[in-house]
Amino acid sequence: MRLRPSAAVLAAAVIAVTGPAVAAPLAQAEEGAPELVVSALPSATPKPGEVYDESVTLTNKGTAAVDGVTFRVRLTRGLDFPEQVKGCTYSTVKDQVRQALCELDTVVEPGASVTTPVRFKALDNALMEAVEYGTSATGDAPGEGYDDSYRRLTLTADNTADLVAVGEDTEALPGGKQSVTATLRNDGPGWVRNQESDDLPGLLVQIPPGTVAVGVPKDCAPFGIDGPSGPQGTTGKPKYVCWPQDGTLDAGQSLAYTFMLSIEKSAQDTEGEVKASSVYDIAPAYDGNLANNTALISIDLPSDNEPGPSPSDGADGGPGTGGNGNGNAPEGQAAGGTGATASPSASAPTGTATGGSSGTATGGATGGNLASTGSEGTPLLAGAAAAAAVVGGGLVFVVRRRNAAGSA
Secondary structure (H helix, E strand, O other): EEOOOOOOOOOOOOEEEOOOOOOOOHHHHHOOOOOOEEEOOOOOOOOOOEEEEEEEEEEOOOOOOEEEEEEEEEEEOOOEEEOOOOOOOEEEEEEHHHEEEEEEEEEEEEOOOEEEHHHHHHOOOEEEEEEEEHHHHHHOOHHHHHHHOEEEEEOOOOOOEEEEEEEEEEEEOOOOOOEEEEEEEEEEOOOEEOOOOOOOOOEEOOOOOEEEEOOOOOOOOEEEHHHHHEOOOOOOOOEEEEOOOOEEEEOOEEEEEEEEEEOOOOOOEEEEEEEEHHHEOOOOOOOOOOOOEEEEEEEEEOOOOOOOOOOOOOOOOOOOOOOOOOOOOOOOOOOOOOOOOOOOOOOOOOEEEEEEHHHHOOOOOOOOOOOOOOOOOOOOOOHEEEEEEEOOOOOOOOOOOOHHHHHH
């Protein structure tokens, strides 16, 4: 592997062709079928600005020749091609995936091989990345799945991302209702989306004592001992975990989650904690600044001698049923416990997503699914629905998944 600090040209031309001579006429060889196989790229941990410069070998293990090869490379948003070169068509496709489609003008006989470079550079926001590369067995443009002729490489750049929790100070009247907002923010420089794990970035919200969550955002589920333990939007629980619907948190992006709380008549000034972590409360290895990972939701309740604030019952989510009637009943362990399943909705979240200085847009995180959550899983362009299925859409939260590969 070679990492170079300067940009390099992505060469589409074939740089080596090897293999035995074929004695049989081409017409006879075409009676069989070609079978191109691409070698695996070595892993790497590039720093922002460095260029990954490697080559792969395409070998024809079939019984027919291949006349011309369409070779494709796709990169997640923290990677880019050093330069555009002749013979390749470049585009940015769904979910900010960069693509190069190159035509290799060569004939690959049965048993012969052809070598071609794969080059890309790490950007300032590089962190959790994936690269798709290869062709099809016949040399035509590849499909969306993975096989021996079209592969996927995941890598983690030598970079960091700073998750930040933001709480709120507010006032309320005993016996009334009050909205509170908890916010998860990524101060970068890296963007966050786990490529090999379902341990997505998350925000844990402890409901202040003396209050009951009667309105819960669609992207927040009850939190048990070690993970989500019930359907999203469930009311009346003491602790919640909220996460971006597509699992993505760009550098500079904020996700706001607004809860509606019912204040008990006997309640006094109270506080609840907000914590930036992951959906399983595992501190991400990429976050080296834990000083800003916790914040408070503080509710000031006036005493008998103090004037009180105006009642507030408007908030995203609206008033609910108040759960089981016993306030914030303790949650059971995620493995067992209530036996409920977490089924995140594919619709837009209740909260607000803000992307840096670009303003505010409702509907949660920008971007979408950039890669599968496994080395042989969903392709880069599967869309946000596949990401939602990582932690919902039928996946039962009864066994905690501690895949450390995503934060290695």
